[in-house]
């Protein structure tokens with residue numbers, strides 16, 4: 001078993017939390033410093049940014065979050081810097097327990113944007129994807145129903161630790177729910193593990209994304225996602241655009257796809 005899986009299984013939560021925060025501190029702390037000490041296009045005070053960072057750590061303590069603070073701080077900073085010339089909502093595809101949803105709900109409040117959240121709330125769809133080792137060497141498999149967390153738990157987490165006032169939930173398979181979505185998108189966060197689910201996100205969200213907007217993937221440590229995002233034929237045939245330049249593709253879990 002990989003070291004991280006062993007720690008997750010055997011080390012009690014407060015210690016596990018401390019381990020995770022120390023392990024990722026070299027990545028997290030520079031992102032936090034950059035966020036705290038720079039103003040944002042959507043006006044925020046130092047106090048508001050500090051409170052947001054504090055809320056992120058509290059949410060990570062209370063809700064199982066399979067992402068790092070660095071990822072969500074980077075997303076928060078990008079969203080708060082979009083400015084009014086980039087219209088649209090924030091989209092999240094893939095909520096799990098709602099840790100990232102809860103954090104994004106607080107970012108949406110500061111950015112005065114809506115947050116639309118898409119998930120089956122029943123876990124992964126039926127699929128034939130084999131899974132395998134990520135670029136960090138850990139094995140991942142996503143059979144039907146894995147990562148299942150119900151909508152009520154996510155709603156509860158957002159209401160308790162975040163801000164529900166700007167959040168809408170879209171329950172169902174992405175291929176169904178995103179197909180009917182028509183609102184302009186300023187920023188989208190894809191964290192859906194499967195190549196097919198990522199394809200569904202890009203197929204429906206990329207055309208809705210405003211010029212100057214951005215789509216993040218938090219799954220780019222999986223070889224099948226790297227292959228998809230780097231596939232010029234996919235971009236040209238499915239989306240009718242040349243493959244965009246995606247910095248750090250192949251070496252980072254977290255990548256930004258500019259529009």
Ligand SMILES: C[S@@+](CC[C@H](N)C(=O)[O-])C[C@H]1O[C@@H](n2cnc3c(N)ncnc32)[C@H](O)[C@@H]1O
Nearest residue numbers: 094095096099100119120123173174191192197
């Ligand atoms: C890794 S989890 C999301 C983690 C979450 N963003 C976070 O950081 O806390 C992946 C989620 O994607 C959802 N998902 C994957 N493929 C899907 C699909 N085709 N339709 C609906 N939901 C899907 C799963 O139900 C699961 O909740």
